[in-house]
Amino acid sequence: MPKKNIISDRQHSIKSNFKCLYKYRSLIYTFALRDIKLQYAQTLLGILWSIIKPLTGLLIFTLFFDKLLKIDTGDIPYPLFAFIGIISWYYFSYLIQQGGTSVMQEQNLIKKIYFPKLILPVSKALAGLVEYSISLILLFIMMLLWGYAPSFRIIFFPVFIILNIIAGLSIGIWLSALTVRYRDFHHIIPYLISFGIFITPVFYPTTLIPPQYHFLIYLNPMAGVIEGFRWTLLREAAPSLWFLISFIPVILLFISGLYYFTKIEGKMVDII
Numbered sequence: 001m002p003k004k005n006i007i008s009d010r011q012h013s014i015k016s017n018f019k020c021l022y023k024y025r026s027l028i029y030t031f032a033l034r035d036i037k038l039q040y041a042q043t044l045l046g047i048l049w050s051i052i053k054p055l056t057g058l059l060i061f062t063l064f065f066d067k068l069l070k071i072d073t074g075d076i077p078y079p080l081f082a083f084i085g086i087i088s089w090y091y092f093s094y095l096i097q098q099g100g101t102s103v104m105q106e107q108n109l110i111k112k113i114y115f116p117k118l119i120l121p122v123s124k125a126l127a128g129l130v131e132y133s134i135s136l137i138l139l140f141i142m143m144l145l146w147g148y149a150p151s152f153r154i155i156f157f158p159v160f161i162i163l164n165i166i167a168g169l170s171i172g173i174w175l176s177a178l179t180v181r182y183r184d185f186h187h188i189i190p191y192l193i194s195f196g197i198f199i200t201p202v203f204y205p206t207t208l209i210p211p212q213y214h215f216l217i218y219l220n221p222m223a224g225v226i227e228g229f230r231w232t233l234l235r236e237a238a239p240s241l242w243f244l245i246s247f248i249p250v251i252l253l254f255i256s257g258l259y260y261f262t263k264i265e266g267k268m269v270d271i272i
Contacts, residue, residue: 017262020116027115031123035098036130050131051138057086061203071204076234077146084229085202087135091128092168092222093193098124099172100189103268104179110269117265118258121172125165143233153232160228163250167221170254177261180271201226218246221253 021028040046058079065071066078073081099121103110106120143150150157179185197203200222209217217223224246230236 017116017118017258017265021118021122024116024119028119028123028126031119032126035124035127039127047130047134050134053131054083054087054090054135054138057090058083061086065203071208073205076230076236080142080146080148080234081205081230082203083139083142084233085200085226087132087139088164088226088229089197089200089202089222090135091132091164092225093196094128094131095121095125095165095168095172096175096193097189098128099169100175101179101186102172103176104183104186117268118173118261121169121176124172125169139233148234150233151235153235156228156232160225160232163225163228163247164222166254167225167250170221170250170257173257173261174253177257177264180264180268196220196222214242215245218242218244219249221246221250224250 040049045052061082062079065082071078102120102124103117110117175185175189199217200220201217206214206217206223206227224243227236227243227246
């Protein structure tokens, strides 16, 4: 008898999941392109919202924290200082919100056909890169307007972009797996994002925090990423050594998230 090809949804290893991501890379692009089209479908301004959203956030932060509260950012203009934090946080929160609900959003499709479920949160990261890239272009325009030419530190810039992606994607992967079993996480995600911005140096410098508490700030994975961007682009002084601690949660969250997602992936069809 001819040998049959059997498509199985059994538990894979992390290594095999990465191989599947590469094998199904065209599907990742398809999901990402679909999300981009849906995001701006039937809107009057279309992709202009990618410019309006971060600039509106910048205006609000500047009026409140710069003009009213007079937060000191040294020689760095506050709008430029805050914009780096805003666009990094927006992309991070996008990955959490969209990646964290990606499996539940596609539950009908998951029940019909087989494909590696890890594709879903990963495709969200790719879709979010479009808006993130536009924001980065705006950032470089602002740097030119304020006379901040990139220094040799710009070579580290891609490193922090990757860390930004991994930080958001790792939490998104965790939540996408957890929401399959515990639907309560679907309601918790917006609160995590709303609260998280206040314990992240998005609109304030870490110098406002007493040095003895810096280790608490840098337990937040995005604290090191945002500080790294500012060090890279704005010629800020190097952060304290606690800065290095923030990369430990990023790595741990990513590895543990992949492990848990891989463990539960084969059961998703039966649960949802």
